[in-house]
Amino acid sequence: xxxxxxxxxxxxxxxxxxxxxAFSEGVTETYQEHCASCHGAERLGGMGxxxxxxxxxxxxxxxxxxxIANGQPATQMPGFADKISPEQITQLVELVYSPPKxxxxxxxxxxxxxxxxxxxxxxxxxxxxxxxxxxxLFVVVESGDHHVTILDGDKFEPLARFETHFALHGGAKFSPxxxxxxxxxxxxxxxxxxxxxxxxxxxxxxGINLRNIAVSSDxxxxxxxxxxxxxxxxxxxxxxxxxKIFDIADNKGxxxxxxxxxxxxxxxxxxxxxxxxxxxxxxxxxxxxxPVAQGLVHNYKPGQLEGQFDFGPFxxxxxxxxxxxxxxxxxxxxxxxxxxxxxxxxxxxxxLNVGRKVGDLELSSMPxxxxxxxxxxxxxxxxxxxxxxxxxxxxxxxxSFKTIKRIETMGPGFFMRGHENSPYAWVDVFFGPNKDVLHxxxxxxxxxxxxxxxxxxxxxxxxxxxxxxxxxxxxxxEMDGWVVVYDAITLKEVKRIPMKKPVGKYNVFNxxxxxxxxxx
Ligand code: DHE
Numbered sequence: 001x002x003x004x005x006x007x008x009x010x011x012x013x014x015x016x017x018x019x020x021x022a023f024s025e026g027v028t029e030t031y032q033e034h035c036a037s038c039h040g041a042e043r044l045g046g047m048g049x050x051x052x053x054x055x056x057x058x059x060x061x062x063x064x065x066x067x068i069a070n071g072q073p074a075t076q077m078p079g080f081a082d083k084i085s086p087e088q089i090t091q092l093v094e095l096v097y098s099p100p101k102x103x104x105x106x107x108x109x110x111x112x113x114x115x116x117x118x119x120x121x122x123x124x125x126x127x128x129x130x131x132x133x134x135x136x137l138f139v140v141v142e143s144g145d146h147h148v149t150i151l152d153g154d155k156f157e158p159l160a161r162f163e164t165h166f167a168l169h170g171g172a173k174f175s176p177x178x179x180x181x182x183x184x185x186x187x188x189x190x191x192x193x194x195x196x197x198x199x200x201x202x203x204x205x206x207g208i209n210l211r212n213i214a215v216s217s218d219x220x221x222x223x224x225x226x227x228x229x230x231x232x233x234x235x236x237x238x239x240x241x242x243x244k245i246f247d248i249a250d251n252k253g254x255x256x257x258x259x260x261x262x263x264x265x266x267x268x269x270x271x272x273x274x275x276x277x278x279x280x281x282x283x284x285x286x287x288x289x290x291p292v293a294q295g296l297v298h299n300y301k302p303g304q305l306e307g308q309f310d311f312g313p314f315x316x317x318x319x320x321x322x323x324x325x326x327x328x329x330x331x332x333x334x335x336x337x338x339x340x341x342x343x344x345x346x347x348x349x350x351x352l353n354v355g356r357k358v359g360d361l362e363l364s365s366m367p368x369x370x371x372x373x374x375x376x377x378x379x380x381x382x383x384x385x386x387x388x389x390x391x392x393x394x395x396x397x398x399x400s401f402k403t404i405k406r407i408e409t410m411g412p413g414f415f416m417r418g419h420e421n422s423p424y425a426w427v428d429v430f431f432g433p434n435k436d437v438l439h440x441x442x443x444x445x446x447x448x449x450x451x452x453x454x455x456x457x458x459x460x461x462x463x464x465x466x467x468x469x470x471x472x473x474x475x476x477x478e479m480d481g482w483v484v485v486y487d488a489i490t491l492k493e494v495k496r497i498p499m500k501k502p503v504g505k506y507n508v509f510n511x512x513x514x515x516x517x518x519x520x
Contacts, residue, residue: 027091034080035092043100045209047167047186048077050228051096052103064093073366073389073412073431106188106208106229108245114205117239119194129197130159135509136467137195139172139181144479144500148172148183150198153466153507156485156495160198165189170212170260171506171519175219175237178508182222182237184213190224192240195508204240206233214263214270216285223270223283225258232258232272232283234314244314250277251318259326260370262520264334267352273325273339280325280337280350282317319355321348329369329383331398332516338369338383338396349401361401365389373418373425374398374516375443384441386413386427393427393439395446405446410434415462418443418517419510421469422488425517428461435459438474440491450491454484465517467509475502 032041038048045051056064068089071079080089128134136153146167150160165185173182180201181193188207193200207226214223215237222240224233232246249255256276264271264282272281321339325348328339338361340347347361347369365387372385381398389412395405414430425441436458440450452474454460459477465488466473472488475481482496483505510518 027088027095030084030088030092031095034084038076042104043096044104045186045228048075050209052228053097053099056097061093061097064096065089068092104208106205106231108242111204111206111233111242111245114189115203115241117202119199119201121238124194124201125196127196132159133467134195135178135512137178137508138464138466138473138483138505139508140483140499140502140505141168141172141183142500143167143503144481147500148193149499149502150195151483151497151505153471156471156497158497162193162198162200165191165203169210171504171511173213173215173222173263174506174508174511175215176217176512177219178512180237181508182213182215184210184224186210188226190222190235190240192222192237202238202240204235204242206235206242207231211258212260214261216263216270217265217268218285221285223261223263223272225261225272227257227275230255230257232261232270232281234283246283246314246316248274248277248281250279262330264330264352265514266334271330271334271337271352273328275324275326278321278324280319280321280339280352282319282352283314284317285314317355319350319352321350322357323348327367327369329372329385330520331381332374332514336398338372338401340367340369342366359401361396362403364392364394364403364406367394368414368416371415371519373416373518375418375425377404377443377446384416384418384425384443386416388412388414388431391429391432393441407439407441407446407448409439409448410437410451417463417465417472419465419469419472419488420515420517422465422472422517424449424472424488424491426463426472426474428463430459430461435461438463452486452491454493454496455482460484462504464505464507465510465515466507473505475499475505477501477503 039051040046043051069081071077132152138151138153140149146164148164149158152159167186168183169186183191188205188210191203206224209228211225222235222237230248234244256274259273259275261272268286269282269284324341325339326342328337337350347363348357349359351358366389367385368388372383374383383396386393391409391411393407394403397404411429411432411434413427416427418425428438437451437453439448442449455476462475464473472486474484483499483502485495
């Protein structure tokens with residue numbers, strides 16, 4: 001009986017992942033053994049992205065073979081060259097570039113079926129059930145056992161811990177007053193939680209493979225960006241019910257995944273980077289959005305914006321680009337986007353008001369612009385970003401777009417942080433033999449002043465400051481890891497708090513104030 005069940009489950013998986021055509025049976029087993037745990041038994045994504053032709057359009061088959069053999073920099077994708085043969089790799093590539101027999105749809109019916117409201121708005125508590133400073137709480141995402149810990153940012157003591165959906169990704173996002181926190185999980189769940197009593201208020205599954213979410217500055221909307229299906233899903237922030245689903249496609253109907261969505265406070269809009277078509281989308285959430293009134297476009301002349309805007313509620317404005325954008329960064333005013341395709345030699349500087357590229361960004365290899373920070377250096381605004389493929393932090397003048405300093409580090413970094421009240425920026429060394437160290441950079445001299453190693457041999461990464469910038473918290477990314485608290489002036493350790501692989505941590509005040517030293 002047990003064997004029969006196993007046989008029928010295998011047969012079902014084979015039917016879903018295998019396209020029609022000639023594939024050796026072995027390839028399904030190779031896929032299930034080595035790929036399914038991250039990319040999903042049905043190739044629909046999990047920790048890793050979905051492996052379907054629509055998601056792989058920008059990668060040539062030879063490159064895909066190389067990724068399977070040697071891994072993909074800046075991701076959790078390891079190399080398999082020592083585990084499977086070159087023939088098996090070629091077969092796997094053929095498999096993932098072929099459409100499966102069925103791709104499940106995830107439309108409004110499925111979303112509505114998944115939607116749950118656990119606490120009605122009028123039943124929410126009037127006062128916090130704790131005495132901690134709401135705005136100095138840290139939300140710590142522990143990916144080791146898929147939990148979140150809420151940390152009191154004055155005492156550095158946990159206040160609550162609760163289970164989350166599998167594999168949250170992207171930053172936690174907050175309501176403008178800091179009371180509510182929202183999460184997105186890689187498999188499509190969006191949840192809302194109350195930081196007064198740490199209860200879950202509502203949840204909805206908006207997609208099969210989600211990138212991230214953003215919350216509007218008026219607190220009314222949550223937007224989710226999906227890889228699969230190719231959609232954006234706009235929700236009512238109160239109960240996560242769906243307001244609108246946007247299918248992502250260019251004017252000719254070519255569909256695209258969304259790389260990420262961001263809230264742009266001064267523009268009252270969401271900005272969306274697209275993966276497979278060279279466009280940025282801007283969706284206004286103002287009640288009466290009109291391009292001119294919005295201040296989106298200066299010197300508007302009638303007819304000038306044809307094809308760029310539509311004028312309904314939540315209008316989509318398409319900003320056409322010269323190249324794709326995999327990663328990008330906005331200035332604090334959200335007037336300019338600095339972006340790069342992962343394989344590009346030069347980045348693009350895009351003026352969001354006029355809706356076009358206005359310059360090239362001088363880049364050495366693969367910056368991680370998404371984790372860049374801005375600060376003032378010798379009277380000018382600069383952007384500092386680590387690189388995913390080399391041991392350096394580039395400091396770029398935001399007026400001239402030129403790199404004014406390259407700070408050599410002990411290896412490629414992933415996350416960088418600063419704070420308005422601190423003279424120091426922190427950057428991790430995420431990849432390579434020195435993945436256990438973090439550098440502290442003096443933002444006045446652009447020199448490394450200290451290299452810190454909270455747990456030798458471990459991956460020590462991702463820094464977040466507390467509300468007043470007096471402490472910096474570092475994660476030790478281990479199943480039995482810690483959040484380590486440092487005095488941000490003396491750079492000495494103050495405390496370590498045990499956590500289960502605490503990947504990211506988010507301070508309420510820094511996030512709701514869009515601190516220039518943290519991700520938004
Ligand atoms: Fe992330 C944020 C994209 C892999 C941990 N990551 C983000 C954001 C984007 C992004 C666009 C910003 C979203 C936001 O703020 O809402 N991440 C990508 C990738 O394209 C990439 C390279 C490949 C992928 O698998 O998607 C990738 N990311 C990873 C990881 O492998 C990490 C290290 C582990 C994990 O949990 O998946 C990882 N990403 C994070 C974290 C943040 C994040 C912790 C939030 C950073 C912050 O401080 O705001």
